[in-house]
Amino acid sequence: MTTTADRSAAIASPASRVRDRAAATPDLVALREKNRGIWREFTWTEYWDRVETFSHALIAAGIQPGDRVAIHSDNRPEWVFTDLGSIAVRAVCMGLYPTNPVAEVEYLLNDSGSRLLVVEDAEQADKVLSIPVSDLQHLEKIIYIEHRGVDAYDDPRLMSWDAFMESGAAHQEAHPQAVAERMASTEPSDLAYLVYTSGTTGPPKGSMITIENLEFATAEIAGDHGIVQPGPGLDDLIVSYLPLCHIYEKLFSVVFGTGAGVPIHFGESLDTLVADMRDVQPTIVQGVPRIWERIHAAIQVRLASASRLKRLNAVVWLKAARHIGRTLVRRHGRHTITTRFLARVGDVFLYRSLRERVGLRRIRYAVSAAAPIAPEILQFFMSIGVPIYEAYGMTENCGVATVNRPGRIRLGTVGEPYMGCEIRLDEETGEILTRHPAVFAGYWNMPDSTASTIDEDGWLHTGDVGEWVDGTHVRIVDRIKDIIITSGGKNVSPSEIENTLKTSPFIKEAIVIGDRRKYLSALIGIDFEVVSEWAQRRRIPHTTYRDLSEKPEVRALVQKAVDSTNEKFARVEQIKQFRLLAKELDHEDGELTATQKVKRSIIEERFADDIESMYR
Amino acid sequence: MRARLLHEFLQHAEGQEPILEIADLHLSFAGIKAIDGVSLTVRNGELFAIIGPNGAGKTSIFNCISGVYRPQEGSIRFLGRDLLGMKPHRIADLGVARTFQNIELFPQLTVLDNLMLGRHQHVRYGTFAAAVRFGRASREEARNREVVEGIIEFLDIQQHRKSYVLMLPYGIQKRIELGRALAMEPKLLLLDEPAAGMNVEETEDMARFITDIKRELGIGVILVDHEMRMVMDLADTVLAIDFGKPIAVGKPQEIQANQDVIRAYLGQEHSVADTGGTT
Numbered sequence: 042m043t044t045t046a047d048r049s050a051a052i053a054s055p056a057s058r059v060r061d062r063a064a065a066t067p068d069l070v071a072l073r074e075k076n077r078g079i080w081r082e083f084t085w086t087e088y089w090d091r092v093e094t095f096s097h098a099l100i101a102a103g104i105q106p107g108d109r110v111a112i113h114s115d116n117r118p119e120w121v122f123t124d125l126g127s128i129a130v131r132a133v134c135m136g137l138y139p140t141n142p143v144a145e146v147e148y149l150l151n152d153s154g155s156r157l158l159v160v161e162d163a164e165q166a167d168k169v170l171s172i173p174v175s176d177l178q179h180l181e182k183i184i185y186i187e188h189r190g191v192d193a194y195d196d197p198r199l200m201s202w203d204a205f206m207e208s209g210a211a212h213q214e215a216h217p218q219a220v221a222e223r224m225a226s227t228e229p230s231d232l233a234y235l236v237y238t239s240g241t242t243g244p245p246k247g248s249m250i251t252i253e254n255l256e257f258a259t260a261e262i263a264g265d266h267g268i269v270q271p272g273p274g275l276d277d278l279i280v281s282y283l284p285l286c287h288i289y290e291k292l293f294s295v296v297f298g299t300g301a302g303v304p305i306h307f308g309e310s311l312d313t314l315v316a317d318m319r320d321v322q323p324t325i326v327q328g329v330p331r332i333w334e335r336i337h338a339a340i341q342v343r344l345a346s347a348s349r350l351k352r353l354n355a356v357v358w359l360k361a362a363r364h365i366g367r368t369l370v371r372r373h374g375r376h377t378i379t380t381r382f383l384a385r386v387g388d389v390f391l392y393r394s395l396r397e398r399v400g401l402r403r404i405r406y407a408v409s410a411a412a413p414i415a416p417e418i419l420q421f422f423m424s425i426g427v428p429i430y431e432a433y434g435m436t437e438n439c440g441v442a443t444v445n446r447p448g449r450i451r452l453g454t455v456g457e458p459y460m461g462c463e464i465r466l467d468e469e470t471g472e473i474l475t476r477h478p479a480v481f482a483g484y485w486n487m488p489d490s491t492a493s494t495i496d497e498d499g500w501l502h503t504g505d506v507g508e509w510v511d512g513t514h515v516r517i518v519d520r521i522k523d524i525i526i527t528s529g530g531k532n533v534s535p536s537e538i539e540n541t542l543k544t545s546p547f548i549k550e551a552i553v554i555g556d557r558r559k560y561l562s563a564l565i566g567i568d569f570e571v572v573s574e575w576a577q578r579r580r581i582p583h584t585t586y587r588d589l590s591e592k593p594e595v596r597a598l599v600q601k602a603v604d605s606t607n608e609k610f611a612r613v614e615q616i617k618q619f620r621l622l623a624k625e626l627d628h629e630d631g632e633l634t635a636t637q638k639v640k641r642s643i644i645e646e647r648f649a650d651d652i653e654s655m656y657r
Numbered sequence: 658m659r660a661r662l663l664h665e666f667l668q669h670a671e672g673q674e675p676i677l678e679i680a681d682l683h684l685s686f687a688g689i690k691a692i693d694g695v696s697l698t699v700r701n702g703e704l705f706a707i708i709g710p711n712g713a714g715k716t717s718i719f720n721c722i723s724g725v726y727r728p729q730e731g732s733i734r735f736l737g738r739d740l741l742g743m744k745p746h747r748i749a750d751l752g753v754a755r756t757f758q759n760i761e762l763f764p765q766l767t768v769l770d771n772l773m774l775g776r777h778q779h780v781r782y783g784t785f786a787a788a789v790r791f792g793r794a795s796r797e798e799a800r801n802r803e804v805v806e807g808i809i810e811f812l813d814i815q816q817h818r819k820s821y822v823l824m825l826p827y828g829i830q831k832r833i834e835l836g837r838a839l840a841m842e843p844k845l846l847l848l849d850e851p852a853a854g855m856n857v858e859e860t861e862d863m864a865r866f867i868t869d870i871k872r873e874l875g876i877g878v879i880l881v882d883h884e885m886r887m888v889m890d891l892a893d894t895v896l897a898i899d900f901g902k903p904i905a906v907g908k909p910q911e912i913q914a915n916q917d918v919i920r921a922y923l924g925q926e927h928s929v930a931d932t933g934g935t936t
Contacts, residue, residue, distance in 0.1 A: 077803070077809070078806045078815075079806075081658065188660075189660060202659065310813075313815050313816045316816065316819075
């Protein structure tokens with residue numbers, strides 16, 4: 042058939058890979074979704090069928106190459122259908138964070154000029170419908186997935202997902218080749234995504250990710266020379282749970298899924314993540330530091346409340362684990378004969394059951410990225426048999442830059458550059474520069490920002506200061522703009538201190554202050570759940586977050602964590618004063634970005650009184 | 658896969674036929690009048706609220722409908738059948754489900770088991786079939802589980818599916834009680850203070866569940882609650898009673914404007930504060 046020749050000539054994309062897998066392995070499982078208590082499967086045939094029908098519906102709705110299609114939903118199969126269906130018709134998919142409040146929804150829809158928006162349910166529909174129609178010039182259609190509540194609305198832009206897919210099926214009937222023709226004209230320079238960076242300063246910027254970027258990422262990380270040998274494959278299992286509008290989750294749910302054929306699992310909700318992980322026992326787990334910190338805290342809390350015999354067992358084997366962890370770190374992730382033996386026996390007594398509880402029993406490898414993590418956390422996971430590798434990348438280079446690899450781990454670094462990635466440090470500032478085919482095409486409608494980010498020679502200026510370790514590994518010092526210069530003239534990296542503070546299970550947030558001041562101080566937010574349980578066991582009555590934070594016992598508890606952090610740092614880097622935050626930081630209140638990163642400028646403004654009180 | 662709407666897996670009602678007719682109900686305990694001449698009609702798809710001060714006899718009406726109390730006078734007809742003298746479990750079988758002011762769940766069982774128990778009158782297989790778990794028993798068990806999972810999804814309590822009820826916060830237990838009543842596939846739902854003791858967010862959630870039940874199932878719902886704002890927002894018809902006597906019946910706006918009601922109930926606290934307590 043001629044189509045086969047056409048296909049091989051055409052440019053590959055994540056969408057074409059789904060189509061090709063549907064042809065090659067039609068009955069293998071591509072996706073699983075837990076729904077009403079049961080894991081339901083989509084084969085590659087069904088996956089492609091949904092994607093193709095959605096694509097037809099987009100064409101029927103008049104979506105042209107280059108048009109933007111937005112989606113506002115938690116992770117679920119419809120998310121990837123929208124994502125890949127848009128790519129198939131050469132449209133650009135733009136994802137919103139489920140937590141984006143109305144004002145941000147309005148900004149993102151207008152800035153991207155999205156013509157069509159997919160919303161998950163009444164909650165997200167209410168956000169967009171509360172914006173006056175005249176303020177959304179570009180938006181023509183709103184597709185809703187969940188019927189409950191939205192069915193009763195009468196906005197003419199609304200259409201249900203089911204009805205939209207029916208319109209796609211009808212279009213397919215009338216023009217069976219329409220999607221194939223559109224796909225065949227795909228160019229490497231086509232925009233696949235607008236990924237809005239959360240922006241700790243200023244409004245979010247839309248990073249333009251091209252098909253070429255994704256293809257390079259697919260070759261680098263989903264291939265055999267990615268992180269581990271063998272590379273990701275059909276026998277692996279991934280749970281999709283980080284926000285799909287972020288490049289990090291896309292690498293796993295889309296690139297690993299379509300590129301390596303790994304079945305992707307969608308749990309029931311974010312609230313059920315632990316149970317879903319326990320069901321699936323994934324072999325590859327992508328996590329951000331906050332997730333690893335929380336799992337670490339959960340294990341500590343559980344051990345503390347176990348029965349005496351179990352606690353005794355845990356004390357013995359955690360001691361052994363510390364030995365294993367130290368050895369692994371020293372040997373860059375390789376066991377000695379002794380530690381391998383210890384790990385085997387420890388598996389029987391403790392480690393395997395610990396891993397099982399949090400869904401890591403079958404773990405082949407885990408990744409921590411998107412923000413810096415404390416080495417102690419990585420060491421802990423390595424010590425109980427979770428091979429975890431810190432990696433580094435950013436939206437602007439499609440998440441592909443450096444990674445630690447088995448047997449070549451340097452703790453405290455983000456690893457070595459991927460094979461096809463050029464990396465160098467700016468001679469003057471020490472800023473990390475990357476150059477490779479996954480470097481993005483620039484910021485949407487922001488030529489000035491683009492020009493100041495990618496230079497004439499094609500180097501991406503990451504905004505991170507780094508240094509080489511052993512000439513092979515990169516260590517991130519901090520964001521250029523976050524580096525603190527004390528009034529004594531010392532350069533201090535706050536994030537390192539903050540992450541060490543956050544290794545305490547009781548501490549959820551830490552913001553180190555001290556730019557142009559005579560010493561360092563910190564604003565600290567407690568982890569309400571963990572501290573509340575700790576307080577209950579000590580019969581300290583409390584009500585709200587604020588009330589708990591104000592207890593002298595809690596302050597003493599945090600003081601201990603601060604003291605042990607201070608022991609690890611030089612004098613100028615020690616925290617002399619701290620205040621406990623009276624409220625939990627929140628995205629909707631503008632204190633955190635959608636990816637839960639602290640917006641320093643806002644915090645310093647809102648808690649100015651607290652900060653000043655530490656320097657009086 | 659989208660969440661199923663309630664009518665996609667539960668029996669639902671069409672039209673606006675009257676399903677419950679109470680005429681001239683009288684109930685007294687040792688000479689004290691608890692209900693004194695209450696009459697009301699509830700139709701399919703109607704949210705009927707009963708309001709009144711504490712001890713006005715609201716819960717007593719529920720107890721008469723569900724067969725716990727036997728009124729001395731009057732009639733209660735449900736779908737054309739006389740309920741008076743019928744045993745509570747027979748009335749439940751006919752399709753009257755209720756929730757309680759004080760939660761009545763099995764605290765040592767899981768959420769799932771509590772909800773599955775709500776399905777017991779839809780179990781048609783015998784002991785033998787249950788013992789071998791074959792044929793009809795396994796088919797029905799699967800069907801019942803389907804219904805229960807739909808309810809879990811509706812109430813958004815997936816993460817509590819396997820938790821023991823006694824471990825759960827009060828607001829979630831209230832939801833589970835509603836779920837257990839729904840699992841019975843009622844034709845008439847009696848809700849006794851579903852928002853009592855809840856915070857603002859939990860109350861809003863509960864109001865949303867009640868609205869969705871009404872819209873998606875089209876069954877009759879009788880609601881008793883102190884949360885005035887919720888009652889006035891949700892109800893189609895409100896009956897105000899005081900010391901067991903009906904004072905007024907009508908649309909929420911009418912009741913809010915009714916002087917007798919204001920005096921007997923809404924204004925009670927104001928008058929205590931304003932005039933020094935002459936009610």
